[in-house]
Amino acid sequence: MARVPFRAALVVFGLAALMAGCASPTYAPAPYKAAQDRFGRIELPAAGKTVVVCPVIDGLSLENRKQLSPTFTPWTYVTEALEAELRASGVKPVRATFAFGPGFREWREAVQKQAVAGENKVYLGSELRQLFPAIWIMDAELISPKGEVLFAKRALSSVWGNLAVDEQQVVHMMLRQILADPRFKAALQ
């Protein structure tokens, strides 16, 4: 008689431990620090130039979202990280305030609609496609006010095997693939 409650308690305890381990929609990266010395500064030739940064399109799957902390907003995190790196490189980021649909095509249309004729700005749009601690994937486009695509790229950063994940490095390397690309630099000028 005494054995049953003990076993039941053991099973309940085991299940609780298992659930605590499995159901962990808690991932949220630490605040991003731009221009860390260990990665080297991203040199951009167009110092003083204004780039309109459009909030990152959230293209994460439902499965990916389930693993993130409910209080963490990925698009805010990545938009702010992009702006911080641009600022550190001497470029002035201005956050876009106009609304746009959930894709690059809709975003290009929205830019064209709100752009004033003759304005000399470039618009940076991006879409976050995956965000796990060890795999981040993001698409980015730089376009003119007329919606002409000046630069486009898929950036990704991943860590496999028995290596520890350096979160700041993963995010920085993803942004570096966009901002340090010679074609991006040429498009900025």
Added chain:
Amino acid sequence: MKALFVILLGLAGAGCVSSNALEHYYFQREPVRVAVIPCANATDEPAASIIFNKACEEQLRKRGFDVVEADRVVTFASASGLTVRELPDLKPSRLSAELKAEYLLYTRITRWATKYHVVQGSSVVSGSCWLVEGPTEALIWQSGWHREQQSGNGGGDLLGMLIDAAVTAAANAAFDVCGQMGTDAANTSVLTLPSPGFEPVAPAP
């Protein structure tokens, strides 16, 4: 009415497919060229570097990448007055431009040995690889690997264990277990690389 519904459904389907296909195509580019930089080999086994590089090259080709072999990188180094040991210190942007490869695959081998410790024989290989995008010098992918094989140690008396360990160590050395484990590590690591063509083509006019 039914026919109209089918046509509308068909049109909607066609619209969805073409839109997705366009976006997908937009972010593709091929072929992606990867230069295999000769391993930085911190072990006493000079063959480790060759075995690992060859396995990576083969697996990269199987995955659809265009490969600049480590041998060609060595030739480039010699022609430029550099030693292979100096290659990892070279700026990736310069190395990538010289080799005409968008990506550089680096490897560091830290362990590659078969050892016999009284009652236990073991073979171990370990290291890490990382892929750098040349023009941006950004780290795209990194992978740590470790393989280990120990003697059976099936129990029994001390003499049995000694014989078992010695036989395992001898067999591991004779059959180049390290080489097999290293090749396996290279294959599995390269399999985790992102698919070739993760770069966009020039934007469509």
